[in-house]
Amino acid sequence: MVAMDVFDRFLFAYTIGTHIILVTMSITLIVLISIAEFIGIRRNDQHYLTLSERLTKVFVISFGVGTASGIVMAVEMINLFPAFMTLVSKTGAIALFYAEVFAFFLETISLVIYVYYRKAFTGKYTHWILSIFIALGTIGSAVFITMVNAWMNSPNGFNLPQFIATGQVTGVNPWAPFITPTTFAQVAHVITTTVFTGAMLVGTYFAYKYLRSKGNEEKAFYTKGLKLTGIVSIVGIILSGLTGSHEMGTLLTSQPLKYAALDLNYLPGTNMPERLFGFLQNGKFVWGLEIPNVQSLLASFETGIKELPGLTQFPAQDWPPLYIHTSFDIMVTGGLLLGLFLFILAIMWIARKNPFGSKYMLYAQGILGILALVVYELGWMTDEVGRQPWIVYNVMRTSAAANLTPSLLVPGLLIIAFYAVLIPLTFYFFARVFNSRSLSEDLSGKEPSGGVNY
């Protein structure tokens, strides 16, 4: 029989792992919708306007399923980790959730007006401005939720030693969790990587559709779509790289144990090599590649710190699972591969060549979009597993927070099965609504393609 705390962790990891796919889609889609609508209005380009309308329909589905999934997350946290949520609720971390709800309202109400009451706005730019509000709400929600995660990584706003000693929450400052040592680094990295990943994923679909296009009209339409996702991806990966590097520096100062595990530093020291893949065997690094001094150089460049932490400085029972080193390396390698592709894409555009005239670039876009999602999921996995065995770093263990009620098992398994069907079905519907009318019908602009089909 599986231990209930392990089941709780698995169930939550599974649901959040699927939920973030929807979130990634929602955040990116609204960015793409807004840009496409703006270009469409500005240039009076029906392709971009159609793109914006089609993506809006996909966004509504992503939002609808994502909202439900978000409720699952919110309630699961209470149900699976009640002690954690009690701590959250007695400290300012709950204020972040609360603020997130208002961002969510901004998103929801703006979206409802944007989609269902577009006739209420005669000015084209007025309607477009609503997309900015939706984006602010969508991204705002993500920012506040990421701030909760940052608080879990670097808790503050209450008397920590007192809580650890007695379990009593005292000395509460409800506003402190809004700014923790890791907040900025984490929010910046999450938002940029999310938009990047979503743009690559949408690009994958456009590449697929381009390859299947028959007429020139369709090719022109998807070329513009790919141009849009390509530019967002290029900006996204540059910012992801910069924020990722900054986040590693923040880890070094705020979560040195996680840092040591990510770089597989058994002993602390200076002039540390960068270790690629490999494992620790009796304290020795094996089956991997070491690049001398690089880790120290990078750390010194980012933070000025020369003495890097090692696992032996911390009790072994507090170590996270060391496979996060491998997941981290796959993530970085994947990121570099994606960067190389986008670098080539940028060079081709600068050289005024059409990159998507090449079948190989389209295939690459198709495959690498999926890789971007894998990299993104690995990033979250590395962050979350890297904090284990703590649910709140150095304050509350995950096992102590879990709900051990065995009656959770059956409904939990039902949720797993339900999601396994729901997510593929949702993506199927994404594709179906995107193509619900022929391109020529959409381009004719005879009637708005959004709305209800009753």
Next chain:
Amino acid sequence: MVLTISLIFYASFLIFAVFATLLITEIMGSVLMLISWDNVKSRVLEYIVPIWEVTGTFGVFWVVVVDFSFPSILIPAAHIYAVAIMLFLILIVARNASIVFGEYIIKRGWLDEKKLYMAYSASTIALGIVVLVMLSSIISGSGVDLASGVFNIGTWLSSGGSYAFILGTLLIGVGLAPVFYGLKPLRFIALPATATGVTLSILSYYLYLPSLVSPMILVPAILTLLVPVLFSVDKAYSIVTNKLVFATVSVVILFSLNFLVYPEAFGKALPVDSVTTSGPMASAFFTITLIGGLLLAAMLVIYLFAVKRSLGGKLTTASGK
């Protein structure tokens, strides 16, 4: 301090009343769609399709407000309602997925708009029943063992109050549905169904715990009965079928039921103030509520403005036109 704690309770109960109102209007539409899809679909979908997202958001709002307001109840609640909460989650995903797929589906093969809206209706009604089961136990304590953190559905089912509560609430929903959706042909069922529902609801409180029935019950009872009465009067028809008016009255009715769980909930076994947040957290609650509430109010004004302009100046399409 006591006043602050009370205010937190009333604020969270008000948010619950808004969420419950939105959910009830969806459940009423769901019942109608299941009974008579062809006759009511345009009237019901016209309302539900834009609003279901807002209902979900208010659901999240209420969950977070409960987290914020009553931190000490979270651990017992997670144990007591573990299964009910999981069922709720599955149903909410099913509800959202089916309505959003139904909204955009173009018939291909066996799956069509009607089937998806039927799935939405069924999951929304089931969701409502799960919520009602939880609510009835929060009010009465029926089936709940607070000390050991267990909810026993068998014990809950063995109480006559449970049947009266569920049936009474559903009948009120059936009675008020024609009012909310402006379905004149169903005028004849509005008052009998609502009156029977109100009677059964009061009976349920009595069966659970006689002390739950106080003179205060007259306020929601009279207000609820007033709605179908006005529906039958031609001059008042357009007012009572106005969705904004109906929703406001519904929020007032639901809010006036707060005495059932305050100052004690779970059949007078749990003093609510003892689990309510206080101190600096209470100040933070009010500050964020104020700022967020202003933002929300502004958004709702823009929303109503957009609806009004889209409908050519009217805030209802259910005026029998």
